[in-house]
Amino acid sequence: MKTDSKHLGLVTKKFNEFFLVDLINQEKCSHCKRFLCKVRKSINFKDQLIYVGDQVVIDHIDFRSKRAVIISLKKRNNLLIRPSVANISNIYIVCSVEEPKLNLSQVNKFLISAESMGVEVSLLLTKCDLITDKRRSFLLDKFRKWGYQAITLNLQNPDYLKNLVADLKQKTCSIFMGPSGVGKTTLLNKIIPGLQNDTAPVSHKIKRGKNTTRNVELFSLSNNHYIVDTPGFNIQTLEVDIRLLPTLYPEIYTQLMDEGIRCKFRNCLHLNDEGCNLNKSFERYTFYKEMIESSKNHYSQTQED
Ligand SMILES: Nc1nc2c(ncn2[C@@H]2O[C@H](COP(=O)(O)OP(=O)(O)O)[C@@H](O)[C@H]2O)c(=O)[nH]1
Ligand SMILES: [Mg+2]
Ligand SMILES: [Zn+2]
Structure with a gap:
């Protein structure tokens, strides 16, 4: 046949x-x-x-x-390296609020690395059963200021999944990325009918998850909607061109684009106050500065090599 x-x-x-x-x-x-x-x-x-x-x-x-x-x-349209996946429509950065503890500098690095792919980026906060409602509101407010409407999840309460599933059905090929142990595979198993991928408890000794997700695979949520799970990994150094960094922070690019703020120098990196009109009173500005500095060091080191 x-x-x-x-x-x-x-x-x-x-x-x-x-x-x-x-x-x-x-x-x-x-x-x-x-x-x-x-x-x-x-x-x-x-x-x-x-x-x-x-x-x-x-x-x-x-x-x-x-x-x-x-x-x-x-x-x-695009190709993500590590893991190698083509044509992703959007990235969900998945981080747990506890076990492993939320690490803001790490969340920042994941978000920036995702933004550098040029696709839509969203933030998922898992394990919200481990924190109070007050703490949850606090975190939602924090990430709203970072420019992200985070989706919070609590797997003890399946109602929380509805928002996420509705969101996923708007997209063609989503990918879950984030540190290991935050619950990416557990989430995928709940979302995809019949799926039973291996998950691993967070080791109490090192408070990090084991890497149990190895091969890249697209899982079908429904017709023409797919999701990719990735093995957890930590981003050590971020290889992003520093001139692009201002375009990867919503707090910065909304000032430059929506509010029409202009600095004196066209390629302003917004580090010094002289001639720079950017309002720097936002939480991630410290991370932004650190990222520019470390990229500069990285750049000068590779120049010397
Ligand atoms: N308390 C709590 N634990 C969770 C939740 N989601 C996942 N876990 C646990 O976190 C551990 C790591 O999960 P896994 O899905 O393997 O994480 P991955 O490395 O991100 O794929 C497992 O022991 C899960 O049972 C949740 O919403 N609440
Ligand atoms: Mg996994
Ligand atoms: Zn500036």
Whole structure:
């Protein structure tokens, strides 16, 4: 039962030379539209690799054995490195309010690294069952000032998930990123019907989670809505061009764009007061300055090497 009609597909998983590809725009259950594919041998993708999240054209579809052949690769919108995923529509930075404790400098780094991808960024605060309502309101207010309408989660109370699921259904390919142990995989297991990925308790000794999520995979929430889980990792150094940093902080770019604030120098890094008109009385300004300084050091070190 082979057909030679070509179909557009989405790569949801890859292992060795095989790819799992879902047909796109098909109102079928995920089982019926998922095919095991190889790349046609005669095709030369100009040394381009195919990543999870890529759109491909498949042919020689065999509906019985659920096999097909990838014959071409579509142009991608973006490619995230570590983990390698193509065409993400938005990033959720996931951080727990306790266990592991909220680390504001780390949240800042994750947000900035996500903003540098040029896609929509949202903030999810997990484990809100471990804090009081007062503390939760305090945190919501803090992150509102950072420019983010955080979504708070409490997995003891499933009502909290509704907002998130509604949000996810507005997006095509979301990715959960954040430190390990904050509950990303637990969340995914609750959201995706039938999913039972391994989760790991936070080690009480080191108060950090174990990395249990390894391979990148797109999970289907519903037709044409996918989510990616990532292994937790900590961002040590951030490799972002310092000239771009002001465009990655909502507190700064809204002043420059919406309020039309102009500094004397066109490429002002907003570090000194002379000629700089930016209002610097916002909480993350210290982080911003530290980031510029450390990037400068990093830059001068690599210049000397
Ligand atoms: N108290 C509490 N614990 C949670 C919650 N969500 C996840 N956990 C626990 O946090 C630990 C780490 O979860 P996991 O999903 O593996 O984190 P990941 O590394 O971010 O994928 C597990 O022991 C979970 O049971 C929550 O909302 N509240
Ligand atoms: Mg995990
Ligand atoms: Zn300035």
